[in-house]
Amino acid sequence: MALGWESLPLLPLRCVMDHLSLADTLTATAVCRNWRNALIMFEGHRDLVRLQTKQTEKNLFLARLFRRNVTKLHVHIDCEGEQLDKFFSIVLPEFFDSVKLEEIIFIGPSYLQHNYRLSPAKLNRVVTESLVFKNSHCISNLALFWCEMDAANDNDRYMHEQIEYYSRPLSFDEMPSIADSVLSRSNSSLMVFSTLQHIAVDYDYINTSALETLSHLPLFSHLSLVISEREAMQPLRWDHIAPCYPNGLDVLLHIVSLPFRKFSEVIDNVLLEGMCLISIKVYFCKTLYAPLLTALVRYKHSLRELVWADCPYNHMDSYHRVVKNLQYPQIDACNINPFILLCWQCVNLRRLVIHGYWI
Known part of the structure; x- marks a missing residue:
């Protein structure tokens, strides 16, 4: 009798599935019971798993399938309230079984819907920090994009047996503090064992006290800050921060869809003396702001990367361009291209x- 596709041996079938994308692998599990068993019996090997918090059943399936060998976990937060609480209490604890989780990224609804007026997503502090410290031996990247840690609730320790076990050595303050914006100051003694190197947050949710707390991470050396059209930008006290990092703290600045009127605020409150700026990237701001390029000269010894990108203007007339009348005075009498001047002065x-621009 001829054998069909459903009778393929499990091990060779599993080896074939290793070469499929995540979407194709999930489709393959719907072919027949034998194909599904091949994937479940030999746990999935996927470096990157992306979850959308609204899809609870799919998330549980993916978590139980790939939790052990996943190295990068990206969580897209597209819900709130009870649905989000369900994700933190049911889905995320599955990843406490991961062997080598190197990257955890939370992306809030503001970035997913391209609406900067949405409220930030509230992350369960007990669950999130327990997952971070559980993987302290291997984690290197942590990103919170338009997300903030919620106030700690001690009852959250008992929502899942994994959380209860891994949160035992941790302590949390029920009263919120600005020093706990990223990780809790009360767990600073455990931070010395962490391999965390890179943290990315929105500029609105970082402050001097929080950076002093993060200085207990021995390998923490890169900080990415995202600036967009939000609230007023509060300056960071780099004269207080720098002594906490004897090996230096490299800053990567990302400016996204910032209105023209806010660039001066970036120069006055963000680009301050004492910050070790190594990279700045400006995306979709619809203008070239020359004073910002001039201000970057103060980082001539540390700046290594400059990206200024925008969408090319699309018009039926190829010679039609929109030129904005800038309100700052033209000081340079010889009209030197600011990019050329910056490249000449920034030696590194x-x-x-x-x-997207004509230079």
């Missing part, structure tokens, strides 16, 4: 990208 600049 290694990468320059200009996209």
Whole structure:
């Protein structure tokens, strides 16, 4: 009798599935019971798993399938309230079984819907920090994009047996503090064992006290800050922060869809003396703001990368361009291209990208 596709041996079938994308693998599990068993019996090997918090049943399936060998976990938060609480209490604890989780990224609804007026997503502090410290031996990247840690609730320790076990050595303050914006100051003694190197947050949710707390991470050396059209930008006290990092703290700045009127605020409150700026990327701001390029000269010894990218203007007339009348005075009598001047002064600049503009 001829054998069909449903009778293929499990091990060779599982080896074939290793070469499929995540979407194709999930489709393959719907073919027949034998194909599904091949994937479940030999746990999935997927480096990157993306979850959408609204899809609870799918998330549980993916978590139980790939939790052990996943190295990068990206969580897209597209819900709130009870649905989000369900994700933190049911889905996320599954990843406490991971062997080598190196990257955890939370992306809030503001970035998913391109609406900067939405409220930030509230992350369960007990669950999130327990997962971070559980993987302290291997984690290197942590990103919170338009997300903030919620106030700790001690009852959250008992929502799942994994959380209860891994949260035992941790302590949390029920009263919120600005020093606990990213990780709790009360767990600073455990931070010395962490391999965390890179943290990415929105500029609105970082402060001097929080950076002093993060200085207990021995390998923490790169901080990515995202600036967009939000509230007023509060300056960071780099004269207080720098002594906490004897090996230095490199800053990567990302400016996204910032209105023209806010660039001066970036120069006055963000680009301050004492910050070790190594990279700045400006996306979709619809203008070239020359004073910002001039201000970058103060980082001439540290700046290594500059990216200024925008969408090319699309019009039926190829010679039609929109030119904005800038309100700052033209000081340079010889009209030197600011990019050329910056490249000449920044001796360590290694990468320059200009996209969507005529220079």
